[in-house]
Amino acid sequence: MTYDPLISKNCADQPLPDSYWASTIAYPQAAKPLVQNQQVDVAIIGGGFTGLLTAYYLSTEYQIDCCVLEANQVGFGASGRNAGFVLKGSGRLSYSQMASKWDLDIAKGIYNEFSEAVSRVEGLIESHNIDCDKQENGYLKIAHNKKALSSLQAQSDFIAKNIGGNSEFISSEKLKSDFMINHEAYGALRLNDGFGINPLKLVLGYGDMVRKQGISIFEKTPILDWQHNSDKHILTCPNGTVTAKQVVCAANAYNSQKTHQAIAQRYLPILSNIMVTRPLTKLELQITGLKTNQVTMDTRTLKYYYRLLPDNRILFGGRGAVKGKNQDKAIYKQRLNAALGQCFPILKNINIDYFWSGWIAAALDDMPHIFTNNNTAYSLGYCGSGVSFSAQAAYRLAQQIAKDKVPDLPLYSAPLPKFPFAQFRRLGQAAYYNYGWLKDKYL
Secondary structure, eight states, X not given: OOOOTTTOSOOTTOOOOOOTGGGTSOOOOOOOOOOSOEEEEEEEEOOSHHXXXXXXXXXXXXXXXXXXXXXXXXXXSHHHHSOOEEOOOOTTOOHHHHHHHSOHXXXXXXXXXXXXXXXXXXXXXXXXXXXXXOOOSXXXXXXXXXXXXXXXXXXHHHIIIIIOOOEEEEEHHHHHHHXXXXXXXXXEEEETTOEEOOHHHHHHHHHHHHHHTTOEEEOSOOOOEEEEOXXXXXXXXXXXXXXXXXXXXXXXXXXXXXXXXXXXXSOEEXXXXXXXXXXXXXXXXXXXXXXXXXXXXXXXXXXXXXXXXXXXOEEEEEEOOSSGGGTXXXXXXXXXXXXXXXXXXXXXXXOEEEEEEEEEEEOTTSSOEEEEETTEEEEEOOTTOHHHHHHHHHHHHHHHHTTOOOOOSHHHHSOOOOOTTGGGHHHXXXXXXXXXXXXXXXX
């Protein structure tokens, strides 16, 4: 059965994704699973960006003994199959809305955390010489209609005047002359500190960092049972147990809702589909006007995101099926192909060399939460910006576990809100998709 976080117990027996990224670097042989009982201070569930970096920071910053338990293998989950967009995403709330909901200092604090996340990833790549095909800096947020253009202008002004950030408003004419001739674009907001990478190479690089610290990564080691008393956790795996003082749930959307009651009703797994075209010809590059490799996302409710890859292929992604069993149906590939053709008509019906899907975790309030309680911690709800924010989340998780001070922000001070009537999450998601489609097309 295809892995579905709301149904499946774990993802241990699932095949590795046949993604474009997997064509650029071979998956290494899986590390040995846990084969005997272990005792550590902190057990970390999930060997992706968050889990690996949490282990790294616990070891390097605080000398805390830890291990990583990965049900499948490093690179299987979202960390190895996403679009590779390192950007600061604030979810549906704009920074002006955050200022209204809380206050301006909170909005500034959240902006700074997302900015630090991007810088942290860039710093890790540079300091550890991770060869992950980093592209030029810049994040373009494309207005898909005139109303969205006005909203972007207002956001740009608010960030410049009140947050102290560096944003640039780009007219339709400048977008065409300097970046791309997108037939669905009315202008853009540009932030100068996002960039694209090969996420599989990045997560494998993080794995190497962790192993160099002498930290054990047990792959093919799903959690079959989790018992917790007043002073210890006992995690039962197929061939042994791990006894730990604290446990971190770090698999984001690749957690199963059966993992632990602390997270069971607090996130919605959402499928995202990604396709990669054949390499574009010189004529196609000229007609599309593509002069940039900067990461790009539009303002639709059901967003499309894309970028030109180093070998002149286009990566193009968007929302997929509601249920895991439907994720590979041809209709979702066809929809992405049609959307690409609307942006760049010459690419209509271009050959697609790679197509795959992956889960992201949405929070009810559309914000990530990094929370520790009763010696159980989690980082959840990246809402699609996990490539960058996972690094900051891992650093803050390590601080929380070590009883160090973290910024007094909603990201860190409050648990993820539970979904009301959580058993009907998928019905609500389907209804929202229909609403989003109508809104994007007619409003």
